[in-house]
Structures are given as C-alpha cells and as structure tokens.
Amino acid sequence: MLASLNFVERFLTLPKITKNININGKNILETLYDLDKIAPLLTRQGFEVDSINVWGSGLETVVVGYIEKIEPHPTAGKLQICHVDVGESTLRQIVCGAPNARADLYVAVALPSTKLPNGLEIKPSKIRDVESNGMLCAREELNLPTNKEIDGDGIWELDIDAQGGISSKVLKNKLGYPVFHALNMMDTLLELSVTPNRPDMLSHEGVARELIAGFSYAKIPYSLKKDAEFANKISLTEENIKADALKNASAKCGDISFSCENHLDIPAFFVLIDSIEVKASPAWLRNLLEALGQNSINNIVDTSNYVLLAYGQPNHAFDLEKLSAQEPKAKKLILRNAKAGEKFIGLDGKERNLDTFDGIVADIEGAQAILGVLGGEHSKVSSQSKKIVVEFANPNSVAVRRTSRRYGRQTDASFLFEKGIDAEQRYKAAIEFFAIISTESHSKPLYCGSVHSIDMHKKPMLLTHANTIEIDYSSQDQEKVLGAHILPFKEQLSIISSLGFTLNKQTDEKYKVTVPSWRKQDIAGNADLVEEFIRIVGIDSIPSSPFHSVAIVNHDDPQFAFNEKISSRCAALGYNEVISLHFMRADDYKKLGISSINSLGEPVALMNPIIGDEPLMHTTLIPDLLRKVGRNISYGVKSGQLFHSCRTFQNHDNEGERVFQLNGERIGLQNELAEVFEQTLEYHYSRGYSYSREPSQNKRPVETPRLAGVCFGNKIDKSWQNTTEIQWSLHDIMAHIQEICRCVGVDISFIKLSDKETNSDTKVHPIANALHPGRRVGFYILDDNNESVSLGWAGELHPNTMRNYEIESPCYVFELNVALLMQKSFLPKKVIQKVVSAQKFPIITRDFAFLFDDKVTGKELYTVVAESINEIIRNEIPALLNSIQIFDIYRGKGIPENKKSLAFQISLEPTERTFTDKDINKLSKAIIHAVTDKFKADLRGA
Known part of the structure; x- marks a missing residue:
C-alpha cells in the first residue's frame, strides 16, 4: 500500500516539524511531516513501513522563474535566448528550444548544480556559442506525469491553473522558491506492508483510522478534519442514494431512461448524473493522484480514482449517450459472462479475446468493461460527455482474481476486489463521487437518481442489509488470552472505541462490542479484540512466561x-x-x-x-x-x-x-x-x-x-x-x-x-x-x-x-x-519374524561343487537349493537358512565343452538344538538329490 501523507491529512492533522533551508540565497521555512512519530507507530501496529519517499526531494534547486523577454538565437533557428527572473538581482540567460517558450510565462528553472531524475546534471555551458546558465524544465524531466491535452508540448507552464492551481499574482512573490514548495506539491509517501486480513488498510481512510488510534494512546496531538468528506457540502445525502437504489429498477437522465440486467448474481447499483462538465482536475486532486503514480485524465476519471484511493471503493463511469441500445432513449447495461472469443478493447487500447469465465459489463453491442478489472475504450468519459452512469458493483473476488491473472492486468480496482471491499460503504462512495464533481465544478451537475440491477426473475440484486457482528467482551478476557494484566479495562475499551468499534455497556465489567463494517473480515471473537488493543500498546509490553499446558505433539505427515x-x-x-x-x-x-x-x-x-x-x-x-x-x-x-x-x-x-x-x-x-x-x-x-x-x-x-x-x-x-x-x-x-x-x-x-x-x-x-x-x-x-x-x-x-x-x-x-x-x-507387507536374541547353537556351513550345463543360471540354482533346504527345516530339522552363496565358477581344462563347474556354500543356524551328523547328512542328501534331479548335474569329487 502506497500511502500519501498529504492524502491522509485530508482526514486528520499530522504532527510536523519545521526547518530552514537556503535555496538561491533565500531562507525558506520548510514544513515536513514528523516521521519519527508516524512511521514507528504504524510499524508497531502491524504495518511495517518498507520505504519512505519524499516527493520533490532532491529538486530543491528547481525554482520558479519568469521569462521577461526572448531573443532568437543568432545561429540556430529552433533555439531561443530566454532572459529569466529567478528572484536574483539580474536576469539569467538560458537557451531553450521548447516551442512554447515565450515572454510573460512562469516556468520551472533548474539552476546549475541541479541533478535531474534522469541523471542529467545542469552546468553553465555554451550552446552554439551562446552562454546558458540553467535549464527550463518540462514536466517529464522532473519525473512528473504529463497530459498532453492539458500541459501541451514543451516546458512546464506554471501559471496554468490546472497544473499549479496558483495565480500569477501568487507566483510573482515566489520567484526563486523551489517549485514543489511554491505549488504545494511536496508530499511524503510511505510504502506499507499490509497483511491479507486487513484490506481496510488499502485505503487512506483506513490509514487515518489506524493513526487516530495510535495518536490517541500515545498522546500525540491531532484533530479530525471537518471537511474530510465532500458530502457535508451538498444537500444530497447517502440515505437519499440508498433509498433510490432500493426503490428504482430504472430512472431517467434527461430524456434517456436507464436500467440494468444482472446475470451474475452479485449486488450492483448505478448512479445517473446529468449536465456534467468534463475538464482538467483541480490542482489539489491532480497533485494527490500524481504523487501516488496515477496519471491525471480529467475531473470525472480522477474523481473515480480519488474515491478508490480514499475509501477503497472501486467504481467506473460510463458515458451514458455512448451506450448502444435498440431504443436511443432507453439505454441498458447487462452484467453477464462473456461469450467465448468475444472482442473487447480496453482503456489501454489493447484488444482482447474474452473467456466465458470473464464477468463483463455490456450493452447490446458487446462488452463495455471487464467487471472489476478494466474499463472499455468505447464508452469512456471524454470532453464531449454530458451524461454519465456510475457503476458500483460487488463482483466475486475469485472471479476477478482469475480474470486479472488471465490477462496479466492487475489494476487498483481488481486488487481491492481480490482482497475484499467494505460492501456496506458503497453508498458512501457514491455520494462522495457526486459531491466532489459538484463542489469542484462551475456548472452544477444534476443528480438523476440511482437504480438497482435486476436478475432474470426481475428481482433486485442489491445489498440491502448486512449481518451485524456483536462480541461479548469482559474485563477477564485480557488475562484469559494474554495470561497477564497489561491495561485497565477502561483503557482497553478506549482503544477499541478509537479503532471504530461501537461499545454497548451491559455491566461495569462487560460490554457488547459491535464490529464496524470494514473489520468484519478478520474480527470474530474476544481474542481478536484483545489483539486490537495490544497492537496499539505494543506487543513488546506482554511479559514472557513459559507455557504450563501439556504440549501436544503432532507427528510428521507420513x-x-x-x-x-x-x-x-x-x-x-x-x-x-x-x-x-x-x-x-x-x-x-x-x-x-x-x-x-x-x-x-x-x-x-x-x-x-x-x-x-x-x-x-x-x-x-x-x-x-x-x-x-x-x-x-x-x-x-x-x-x-x-x-x-x-x-x-x-x-x-x-x-x-x-x-x-x-x-x-x-x-x-x-x-x-x-x-x-x-x-x-x-x-x-x-x-x-x-x-x-x-x-x-x-x-x-x-x-x-x-x-x-x-x-x-x-x-x-x-x-x-x-x-x-x-x-x-x-x-x-x-x-x-x-x-x-x-x-x-x-x-x-x-x-x-x-x-x-x-x-x-x-x-x-x-x-x-x-x-x-x-x-x-x-x-x-x-x-x-x-x-x-x-x-x-x-x-x-x-x-x-x-x-x-x-x-x-x-x-x-x-x-x-x-x-x-x-x-x-x-502397502501392508508380510514380515518374516527373525530371532534377535543371542545365538545359542553353532552355525554350520557346507560346500558343494557340481558340473552343470552352461545355460544354468545362479538364480535358478539358488531357487532349487533354497526349496530343498526349506522343505527339510520346515518339517524335520529346526533351523534358519542364513545364506546360499556361489563362490566359484570354472570353465576350461578338464571341463567338457558347454559345461561349467559351479561351487556354492550354504549356511544354517540351529534354533532349538545343535545339529547331529544325521541332521547334516540328511540336509546334504536333500540338496544333492534336488540339484542332480533338476539340472542333471554331476556332483564333483563323488
């Protein structure tokens, strides 16, 4: 999770420190976030800060300048000599080739000694025999996203309201000041490691909630922002949108009616807005998004992204008039699975062949969005858009993950849906969307209504209510879980309350705790509530002690x-x-x-x-x-x-x-x-x-x-x-x-x-x-x-x-x-039990040599000899056969052709008594008889 502290500060004030910096001979009082109070607190509460990046750091020598006059370069037709005021006693002469460089323009000037993000170091130099003492910068040279429709082509024009958000009168007093400071663009970004059970921390509101709890316990001063939610500035309420969505299966936006069919069995509703004005986003919104790596598109798309990043609520706006329909004045969207091989062109310009597992938002012509993953090129909001329909669906997380992986495209929306969104806050997201475009627009947009989707049986597919999780929490739960007394009961309750849980007193020692909607995925019982307050206090406060319970050892998996x-x-x-x-x-x-x-x-x-x-x-x-x-x-x-x-x-x-x-x-x-x-x-x-x-x-x-x-x-x-x-x-x-x-x-x-x-x-x-x-x-x-x-x-x-x-x-x-x-x-095996006690009787060995046919194998001889011995010891002589070993094979002088001499030794161990001569003779005769009978062999030395 990449968290912008400027974004978090839209919800509450954060601790800061100030320091003086000297840039271009000017003493500037710089205000920075007190990271020593913020980063350790988040890490202690379970969200390790993997990295910290200050946006604009290292670019303090890129300052605000004003082009007083311009002269053509004497030997290069495409170059101009700019005389730039950067707040010094004399003007700086800078050679520039940008097509939009002109007099009476506020620009970003990289002073000598500046090292740009692309590695270029600015030094005084001569360009075609003309001295140049600095560089006029384009946005991309400062590693800033560029929108050609807004920014044009060339150097950064600071006095365009959509970019800087500061009037020329203000910029005149900021000459020579660092650009990021002058335009209020400095930001601190924290890369947080968020565990899978805490999807609520994938939004800036979620980060703010954690900081509120941590600041409250650590006694760090803060205050909540009254204007954190734009909905406070308009008359329309969240309850109005919810009531409309529950009531309406269709609604009119101007002279166009809209409805939605739902074949995916998921909750979904849509908000219709008329008379919108599509333009560049205000500076505060563009700066927030760009610091987080988002490209600013226009005020509608940027508002959609703001709602996603602020509240963890993905949404998508369609141009209502671009949707295809049988009746031009009756538009319809359909939530369904794609057809095999169905074509779709996304906002990234790529054409994809869809799969039957993909959930899509479609009109009668085809797919207009891959649900939860990517919007479509055809119905996107553009500068000509006047009527929009904003989708708030809750797609299945497994289906979104499967589709996202299939196309190798993980968007911010798909990531949130995969982890799990707070479905009960969808109406809040809708009202915030409408409130932002209303308060930031000169022509007031018109709210036309909200509609729910309907399934094949004409029944509403909408999340109307959610289960409430209530937990009985008592003063004894702390010691039951932790085995130690850490905090008084009132302090426990205070921390739990600061995290957004609702407390209902039953007795002095017992409360009923209601889990907020954004924590329902990981809070289930008393132990979870104990974990909540111990996160804030610090797990290092729990004393170590040995376990006294009987250990249960689980054997290894076979x-x-x-x-x-x-x-x-x-x-x-x-x-x-x-x-x-x-x-x-x-x-x-x-x-x-x-x-x-x-x-x-x-x-x-x-x-x-x-x-x-x-x-x-x-x-x-x-x-x-x-x-x-x-x-x-x-x-x-x-x-x-x-x-x-x-x-x-x-x-x-x-x-x-x-x-x-x-x-x-x-x-x-x-x-x-x-x-x-x-x-x-x-x-x-x-x-x-x-x-x-x-x-x-x-x-x-x-x-x-x-x-x-x-x-x-x-x-x-x-x-x-x-x-x-x-x-x-x-x-x-x-x-x-x-x-x-x-x-x-x-x-x-x-x-x-x-x-x-x-x-x-x-x-x-x-x-x-x-x-x-x-x-x-x-x-x-x-x-x-x-x-x-x-x-x-x-x-x-x-x-x-x-x-x-x-x-x-x-x-x-x-x-x-x-x-x-x-x-x-x-598999079960037949095991021959062997005597493992000390040997009581002497082992006997006997050697035999026979003249065999050359085709006889050792394996055949072993089988015949073993059978003859086992027959005797099974019925007459109590013994164990230890071994039969062939120790000599001879062919050559004295041996007929196609014959061989083969000698082997047997070893037997008596089990009940010592062998007698009669026993040994009986075994020898049995072996000789079996070998000569089976192989027609001749006993040598007989």
Whole structure:
C-alpha cells in the first residue's frame, strides 16, 4: 500500500516539524511531516513501513522563474535566448528550444548544480556559442506525469491553473522558491506492508483510522478534519442514494431512461448524473493522484480514482449517450459472462479475446468493461460527455482474481476486489463521487437518481442489509488470552472505541462490542479484540512466561517423512539437492528428442509466467537439472551429482478430464498441447498423487511428486592416489536406484528400454530417444495383481541431448515416480519374524561343487537349493537358512565343452538344538538329490 501523507491529512492533522533551508540565497521555512512519530507507530501496529519517499526531494534547486523577454538565437533557428527572473538581482540567460517558450510565462528553472531524475546534471555551458546558465524544465524531466491535452508540448507552464492551481499574482512573490514548495506539491509517501486480513488498510481512510488510534494512546496531538468528506457540502445525502437504489429498477437522465440486467448474481447499483462538465482536475486532486503514480485524465476519471484511493471503493463511469441500445432513449447495461472469443478493447487500447469465465459489463453491442478489472475504450468519459452512469458493483473476488491473472492486468480496482471491499460503504462512495464533481465544478451537475440491477426473475440484486457482528467482551478476557494484566479495562475499551468499534455497556465489567463494517473480515471473537488493543500498546509490553499446558505433539505427515527419507538417502549416496521453480521451456521436449510435448503428460501453460522463456509447469524434472549441469560445467565444475525432489503438474484431473481447455493459447501452443497422446504409465495422470486435502480433485491439475538425479563427469578424478580417472557407469546409477527403493522397502526389477517396438525383451519408452541406445534401462515394480508397473528410468544421455543442453562431460540421469513408490511402500507387507536374541547353537556351513550345463543360471540354482533346504527345516530339522552363496565358477581344462563347474556354500543356524551328523547328512542328501534331479548335474569329487 502506497500511502500519501498529504492524502491522509485530508482526514486528520499530522504532527510536523519545521526547518530552514537556503535555496538561491533565500531562507525558506520548510514544513515536513514528523516521521519519527508516524512511521514507528504504524510499524508497531502491524504495518511495517518498507520505504519512505519524499516527493520533490532532491529538486530543491528547481525554482520558479519568469521569462521577461526572448531573443532568437543568432545561429540556430529552433533555439531561443530566454532572459529569466529567478528572484536574483539580474536576469539569467538560458537557451531553450521548447516551442512554447515565450515572454510573460512562469516556468520551472533548474539552476546549475541541479541533478535531474534522469541523471542529467545542469552546468553553465555554451550552446552554439551562446552562454546558458540553467535549464527550463518540462514536466517529464522532473519525473512528473504529463497530459498532453492539458500541459501541451514543451516546458512546464506554471501559471496554468490546472497544473499549479496558483495565480500569477501568487507566483510573482515566489520567484526563486523551489517549485514543489511554491505549488504545494511536496508530499511524503510511505510504502506499507499490509497483511491479507486487513484490506481496510488499502485505503487512506483506513490509514487515518489506524493513526487516530495510535495518536490517541500515545498522546500525540491531532484533530479530525471537518471537511474530510465532500458530502457535508451538498444537500444530497447517502440515505437519499440508498433509498433510490432500493426503490428504482430504472430512472431517467434527461430524456434517456436507464436500467440494468444482472446475470451474475452479485449486488450492483448505478448512479445517473446529468449536465456534467468534463475538464482538467483541480490542482489539489491532480497533485494527490500524481504523487501516488496515477496519471491525471480529467475531473470525472480522477474523481473515480480519488474515491478508490480514499475509501477503497472501486467504481467506473460510463458515458451514458455512448451506450448502444435498440431504443436511443432507453439505454441498458447487462452484467453477464462473456461469450467465448468475444472482442473487447480496453482503456489501454489493447484488444482482447474474452473467456466465458470473464464477468463483463455490456450493452447490446458487446462488452463495455471487464467487471472489476478494466474499463472499455468505447464508452469512456471524454470532453464531449454530458451524461454519465456510475457503476458500483460487488463482483466475486475469485472471479476477478482469475480474470486479472488471465490477462496479466492487475489494476487498483481488481486488487481491492481480490482482497475484499467494505460492501456496506458503497453508498458512501457514491455520494462522495457526486459531491466532489459538484463542489469542484462551475456548472452544477444534476443528480438523476440511482437504480438497482435486476436478475432474470426481475428481482433486485442489491445489498440491502448486512449481518451485524456483536462480541461479548469482559474485563477477564485480557488475562484469559494474554495470561497477564497489561491495561485497565477502561483503557482497553478506549482503544477499541478509537479503532471504530461501537461499545454497548451491559455491566461495569462487560460490554457488547459491535464490529464496524470494514473489520468484519478478520474480527470474530474476544481474542481478536484483545489483539486490537495490544497492537496499539505494543506487543513488546506482554511479559514472557513459559507455557504450563501439556504440549501436544503432532507427528510428521507420513508423505513428508517419506520424501525426507528418500532425499536423505540420495544425500548419503553423494548427491547434492537443488531447489528450483516449477517451470519448463516450451522446446524442452524437442531438446530431449521426445516425439510430442504431451509424451510425458500435457503441461499446464501459464498466462503470466514469472520467467518469460519458461511458460509451462514442468511434467519432468530432467530439463531443469540438465541446465544446472551445463551451468556448473561452464563455471568450471567438471564432475558432480545433483538430485531434485519436487512435484510435477499435468493439465488433467484425476478423472482424465482436461482442466484448462484453452491451454497454451497465449504462447501459440494450444493445438500442440491439445494433441491426444498416451503416456507411459509412470507419467499417466492416473498415477499422480494429490497433495490437496479437498474432498474432490475434479477440475484440478494432477500433481505428481518425482525424484530425479544426474551424475556427470568422473566418479573418481585422477589424483596422486588414483593414476587413472574412473567414470560413472549405468550400473552405478542402477545400484543407486536400488538402494533408494530398498530404503523404503520396495523391490524393483530392470528391463532394457527402446524407442520403438522390437521382438527382443525390451520396453518402449518416450524418453528413450534422449538416452544412449546401449545404456538405458527402466525400473519396474509389481502391483497388487503381480503385474509389472513402470516406476521410472535411467540412462546415459545421448550425444544429441548433451549438445542441446551444452553439456560436454558424460552424463547419467534418472527419474522416479515417487507417488508410485509411496503407494507401493505404504502397502501392508508380510514380515518374516527373525530371532534377535543371542545365538545359542553353532552355525554350520557346507560346500558343494557340481558340473552343470552352461545355460544354468545362479538364480535358478539358488531357487532349487533354497526349496530343498526349506522343505527339510520346515518339517524335520529346526533351523534358519542364513545364506546360499556361489563362490566359484570354472570353465576350461578338464571341463567338457558347454559345461561349467559351479561351487556354492550354504549356511544354517540351529534354533532349538545343535545339529547331529544325521541332521547334516540328511540336509546334504536333500540338496544333492534336488540339484542332480533338476539340472542333471554331476556332483564333483563323488
């Protein structure tokens, strides 16, 4: 919130200090706001002052001057020699090329040593051989907004009433005085940090209310301004406008009748005004708006902006006669949703294609305003306007926020509607609007009446009454909430009253407190009222004391704990975690060699991306990691390991419905993103995991947590300890993945990946094109039906992919679907209970060697031997099978062709008694019989 202290002082007097300054030989008594009393007070009350800017500071040497006479430049036809009086004994000679420079004109003169906002430093100089001792300034050179219709083209003419607001007689006595002082334009601007629960502080009246409470408690003198509200100067009242709005469905403005249809189910009313005079705004209004960064347009538009900034009440004025209608004398506005593709030209001159979600104000021809966001060019108020209709609607805050974000246009009005306006003060805003243009106009405008909008059933759509919030507040509430006595009860009530709350005495120790309309969004109970007075007193006045209640410990979210566990395991494996935003580039899929942008899920396109070249929400974490690898290599880091654990997003909900139908329209990708493409299972929308606690995920993009990692460069660099460097291999990455999955109790298997269908034992995957053909693998887990489900993939980057991401070192990458991993890990498991007590009986080991056919695998041998042993120990010998380990494989001399010798060792632990020779012989025979019978193997040494 940018607050102007000049603006705040329209409501109450503020503390000031004075000091003497010497400008151009003149002693000037300067009056400044006492910021030491204002800024700390606002910060203590919860509104930190982020910055302070004095408007006009640094430009004290830009002074009021008067052009006595002008001579043509002897050698330059477009230049003139101006002789300017700046209150000195002699005239200053200044060369100027402005077309409006002329004699008998009051101007802004930058004296030598002045440094202008654009960085230009003024020095005595020669211009085409003629001495120039200063500069005549244009408004833009002083960083002031310029309205060409009012200010013309050239230097600033101070004696135009619309600009300076001071007559030539007054300016004559201000020669040599700083321009900002002479024209009463000095202002102090505070940048306030306003919390989301206090939208009332987004207006200058709200800031004034806070200061009143703070000054009252701190005993800082102030007085309320009787003329703070212009409505006090006219006979029409707020009650008149409210009564008319409640009664009238239509009204006449001159010979034109007006009504409004409302299809949006929101409260709205309109004020009709005739015989207006559209002209430049008075100086006080223009100065207030321009100090706050607003451009002055005309008195009607500026009044609309004043009401918004003063009271936090957005409104919009339409030229009644410009509205299209079937009957020229019967005009109508319609509050409705836009039609798909409907055109609209805003006040900024840009044409927009509207969306069906956009609320608009329309006539029979089309949109005249985007409701709550932006007015239209066609019906704007201009110098020819005589009749206006002023809209006071209360649009839905979510709808306004959605529309504002869609078009990347956040106006002061849309920001206020998003945060929440004080709807009960709309009638006050209406009367202030009419009162300002009445008191500041020579020809008195005529109030024609106010009308409400009507819905499809001809019922009024108007806020007629609001719920009253009353809170029972007692003298014991302070100690119940704070645990300490801070203020006497009467002082508490005094502070609460100074903030605008109404007190109704029940007993000496109990009051009923009525919450004002502007605080209904955040005041609900006794604790809130205690917070109100403690803000004013200062939270540092609360003594610190330990809690005596029993602490309730909430356990970590299991999903968070799961992510922490796999991230910790990644760190233990040598990876460094990266943190990034959730965005990707539109051409990343091409750089990866993927056939379609939707192969890994349709990305969500952003309407107003934070990073211009990253307009998509990412569906994979790999592109961002590869860019970080390239950046590390360019900085001289040739080897490393990085990982990222993060959510990815898809433009489908969990039912498979597209969420945003016009996805990608702003960046020209709507057709490409609308392409239907069947994703591999770990990127399918049905395999996402929702972080939301909402009961329904319909029409919400699927969010899928993923874990991605990259190893680049060398695993071990060459050094005095290592004579050769060792590079990463695919087996290293596979071992890392196996370890990550094992830490959460999930078993995985590996299958080679391919970029096309083949007859070999491979799986097709869209990411395969990004990887080296001989070094890529997929990870699979078993689902509830014992079917293989794709969990993720790993591989070495293809040389083309490395070139696309400017990576020069060998690079291996992997990505896992953490949602699938989490679901598998959370499934109930059959746990084999093992004895953990001290070992009581000696373990026995036995070695066996057989001659096998060369096709027999170690896995097959392990299965057969384990089954034979388990059969014995299950039925006859109480024991546990510790291990079966193959320790020798031999082919060569003495071994027949297509044969191999394979030796293995078994280890068993008795559980109830020591093994006897009979037990050992029985186990040995069972193993020999099973192996020879299954594989037709020969026992060696028999």
